[in-house]
Amino acid sequence: MAVDAKIVAQVAHLARVEIDDASVAGFATEMTNVLDLAGQMDEVDTSQVEPMAHPLHAVQRLRPDVVTESDQREAFQSQAPAVDGGYYLVPQVIE
Amino acid sequence: MQWETVIGLEIHAQLATRSKIFSASSTQFGAEVNSQANAVDLGMPGVLPVLNIEAVHMAIKFALATNAEIGKRSVFARKNYFYPDLPKGYQISQMALPIVGQGTVEVTLDDGVVKTVGLTRAHLEEDAGKSVHDLFHGQTGVDLNRAGTPLLEIVSEPDMRSAREAVAYARKIHSIVRYIDICDGNMQEGSFRCDANVSVRPVGTETLGTRAEIKNVNSFRFLERAINFEVERQIDVLESGGTVVQETRLYDADNDETRSMRSKEEANDYRYFPDPDLLPVVVEDSLIEELSQSMPELPEARCGRFVSEFQLSEYDAGVLTADRATADYFESVLATSGASAKLVSSWIGGELFSRLNKDGLELPESPVTADRFSGLMSRIHDNTISGKIAKQILDHMWGSDADVDAIIDREGLRQISDSSEIEKMIDDVIEANPSQLAEYRQGKEKLLAYFVGQVMKASRGKANPGQLNEMLREKLKG
Numbered sequence: 001m002a003v004d005a006k007i008v009a010q011v012a013h014l015a016r017v018e019i020d021d022a023s024v025a026g027f028a029t030e031m032t033n034v035l036d037l038a039g040q041m042d043e044v045d046t047s048q049v050e051p052m053a054h055p056l057h058a059v060q061r062l063r064p065d066v067v068t069e070s071d072q073r074e075a076f077q078s079q080a081p082a083v084d085g086g087y088y089l090v091p092q093v094i095e
Numbered sequence: 096m097q098w099e100t101v102i103g104l105e106i107h108a109q110l111a112t113r114s115k116i117f118s119a120s121s122t123q124f125g126a127e128v129n130s131q132a133n134a135v136d137l138g139m140p141g142v143l144p145v146l147n148i149e150a151v152h153m154a155i156k157f158a159l160a161t162n163a164e165i166g167k168r169s170v171f172a173r174k175n176y177f178y179p180d181l182p183k184g185y186q187i188s189q190m191a192l193p194i195v196g197q198g199t200v201e202v203t204l205d206d207g208v209v210k211t212v213g214l215t216r217a218h219l220e221e222d223a224g225k226s227v228h229d230l231f232h233g234q235t236g237v238d239l240n241r242a243g244t245p246l247l248e249i250v251s252e253p254d255m256r257s258a259r260e261a262v263a264y265a266r267k268i269h270s271i272v273r274y275i276d277i278c279d280g281n282m283q284e285g286s287f288r289c290d291a292n293v294s295v296r297p298v299g300t301e302t303l304g305t306r307a308e309i310k311n312v313n314s315f316r317f318l319e320r321a322i323n324f325e326v327e328r329q330i331d332v333l334e335s336g337g338t339v340v341q342e343t344r345l346y347d348a349d350n351d352e353t354r355s356m357r358s359k360e361e362a363n364d365y366r367y368f369p370d371p372d373l374l375p376v377v378v379e380d381s382l383i384e385e386l387s388q389s390m391p392e393l394p395e396a397r398c399g400r401f402v403s404e405f406q407l408s409e410y411d412a413g414v415l416t417a418d419r420a421t422a423d424y425f426e427s428v429l430a431t432s433g434a435s436a437k438l439v440s441s442w443i444g445g446e447l448f449s450r451l452n453k454d455g456l457e458l459p460e461s462p463v464t465a466d467r468f469s470g471l472m473s474r475i476h477d478n479t480i481s482g483k484i485a486k487q488i489l490d491h492m493w494g495s496d497a498d499v500d501a502i503i504d505r506e507g508l509r510q511i512s513d514s515s516e517i518e519k520m521i522d523d524v525i526e527a528n529p530s531q532l533a534e535y536r537q538g539k540e541k542l543l544a545y546f547v548g549q550v551m552k553a554s555r556g557k558a559n560p561g562q563l564n565e566m567l568r569e570k571l572k573g
Binding site for chain 1: 112113114118119120121127128129130131132133134137145146147148149150151170175177178179191192226227228230231233234235236237238239364366369371373374375376377
């Protein structure tokens, strides 16, 4: 599959990554190469293989429904760029 | 042109676990801001989610209650989007292999018709945090206490054809999740949220119209109004030659309208993929068997039993079993009071509910517990008090902790069933009303009610009404 400039721009937007126009062509080539590499697997006959969501043949372990965490807000918020009144502050988000 | 409305609902039911779905933080509502957000909830690097067993059990119970397929092997996936109240940059949800597959619920509509609504699926996911936009100048505050709270997203087929049907379905789901005790159903606190996918199409056509999704509806009443507004809006757009845009719309209760929120054109760009941090969840048959043993009696079964066991009407049984708290209250009162099912049913549906409605209370918050209410029913049943006096006593009970007998004694409300005492009052009234007596004896029999009223008044409402009627008729004959 060939990735064009439009797809690069769209993926960049979804990932909220800023890329300058000069690097678009390079990204398009690299992404195409990655997809082509993965595409080689399409040639393998997988009709007899169960689809898997995880490479390990293991199942999820579950934990009991018990509260064991205590309030560590102060420790967490000491690393945050901006806090006020217990809230984490971010640039205004307007719907 | 005649239009047909098509509605599907997505209901997010907050599961009533003590801890979060992937972390051991508390899910308690109303805690101090960010005091229940730990490293996992904050999306700190290096942390791993560990699934809460109770959330899995609750999802399976829901499947059992809705005759739904159980995903014996379900998979969590990452739904990727950016928003400040979602610190990881993705929500852990389920996509291709949900824990609950297709099911059905029976919904009784206003006219008594029972409609079967299809469930597409129900899946487990984590809730996001809360953004506060109006507290800080030029900035948004984020509270992550809610982040990671377990949700069961229940998706219906587009089977509803009117706002009323959609509300009846939503109420039914609400009733089910409360019966099986997996969600507290509190809509004000956001524990039970309904999003409605609404579209219209010309009557007789099969193709679905373009839909709009309505969010932010926190009561059944608003759900009905929001859908009705949206249907009118879409018909107006189409009839004036426009096209409906697929988008998310917010319901604004103050202005009773829906408003465009954000375009969902990127809706297919969540780039779901299996979450590598979580292994597939396998549900063994033995677990399903164990959980189905623990299932409580569900609304339909209980309603049917109330009809057959207590000879209640379908309607009364339906009212009493619509939620579990009411049905439990009824059965508790019935078992302890000795009063008839019909009496208890009419008192709960009438006097008790009207007082709760007036004070804006739910049954579990009733100032009169089942125990005390049972005492009141006993005293009506054994003729200590009349129904009329019982209403006064219920008012007294509403405002105090006193039990029925204490109030009866304190207020001197014991019913007068002593026939000599009633006879004396009847004699006095007859003597004081010679002209009415004469008229009655000439055939004006509706004056009986006048005499009953006078004697009741003399007894301050306490005369046993049955006895009074009977004795009065005798006396009036002369």
